[in-house]
Amino acid sequence: MPKTSEARPSIIIDDVAKHFTLRHTQSFKELFISWIQRKKLTSSFQALDGIDVRVAEGESVALLGYNGSGKSTLLKLISGVLRPDRGRILTRGRVAGLIEVGAGFHPDLSGRDNVYLNAAILGMSRPEIDARFDQIVEFSEIGEFIDTEVKHYSSGMFVRLAFSVAIHTELDILLVDEVLAVGDAPFREKCKTKIRELVEQGKTMFVVSHDLGMVSELCSRGIVIRRGKMIFDGPVDEAVATLKESTR
CATH class of the missing domain: 3.40.50.300 (P-loop containing nucleotide triphosphate hydrolases)
Known part of the structure; x- marks a missing residue:
């Protein structure tokens, strides 16, 4: 039971x-x-x-x-x-799911754009994302690659950024x-x-x-x-x- x-x-x-x-x-x-x-x-x-x-x-x-x-x-x-x-x-x-590596990421958008896109999908407003953007990037350790198109990311970079976005939402x-x-x-x-x-x-x-x-x-x-x-x-x-x- x-x-x-x-x-x-x-x-x-x-x-x-x-x-x-x-x-x-x-x-x-x-x-x-x-x-x-x-x-x-x-x-x-x-x-x-x-x-x-x-x-x-x-x-x-x-x-x-x-x-x-x-x-x-x-x-x-x-x-x-x-x-x-x-x-x-x-x-x-609010439910935040890390179910598939890179799910919800658009390959032709930069890491920065994908942060805003994914955070919005998870229900965050633009001001909320603005307030937490630096924390998301710092935790992900993406750093200088944040403005690079994510199609050039390794699977590890995908995971770090996706995880960071999810845990910095009001989940x-x-x-x-x-x-x-x-x-x-x-x-x-x-x-x-x-x-x-x-x-x-x-x-x-x-x-x-x-x-x-x-x-x-x-x-x-x-x-x-x-x-x-x-x-x-x-x-x-x-x-x-x-x-x-x-x-x-």
């Missing part, structure tokens, strides 16, 4: 299911041949099934599971990038999907320190990572998903143990 909290919820995930249709042909020629041979053209993949979770305000939750378990799909549902096929997801406050919920795996060790430590500060400020955090040491350090609660179903919800150390046990 999912855990609940007496504190008011920041995220409610109620009996959520999501499936995808997989195509088995890549071209019109393959489609025609498969149709002639009466082969199956598509199949359905159940990414999530019956997920029930309540996350209280200020909780830091690790979402654990191996590749293909449905973790990233669930984060995209919480962020609103995807819609569930069944059930509902409710969030309280209530932060969603992080593996992006902290990119970048050098000092920057990763700086990101973890900033996340701790946000948690101490009462922000809600949902993080997906294969770095079990990091999630054990940052999160108090862990949810384990296996093949689209939730198999554990409880203390993060027990969640890590459950994940490891599920491979045996």
Whole structure:
């Protein structure tokens, strides 16, 4: 059974299911041949099934599971990038998601322009962005490249700037999907320190990572998903143990 909290919820995930249709042909020629041979053209993949979770305000939750378990799909549902096929997801406050490296960045715009674009997408006004611009650039360590088109950025530069924009918004919920795996060790430590500060400020955090040491350090609660179903919800150390046990 999912855990609940007496504190008011920041995220409610109620009996959520999501499936995808997989195509088995890549071209019109393959489609025609498969149709002639009466082969199956598509199949359905159940990414999530019956997920029930309540996350209280200020909780830091690790979402654990191996590749293909449905973790990233669930984060995209919480962020609103995807819609569930069944059930509902409710969030309280402003959600900032770091779900895909460079998502929302326009390659032909400079880092400066992308800061304003992404911050606006996250709900910040122009005066708010102006007030925090220098902090965003300083934290990202982009420095002299801030006026360079982002198509010339490395993946690490993408991550640093995207993370910096997200954490300098007036966020209530932060969603992080593996992006902290990119970048050098000092920057990763700086990101973890900033996340701790946000948690101490009462922000809600949902993080997906294969770095079990990091999630054990940052999160108090862990949810384990296996093949689209939730198999554990409880203390993060027990969640890590459950994940490891599920491979045996």
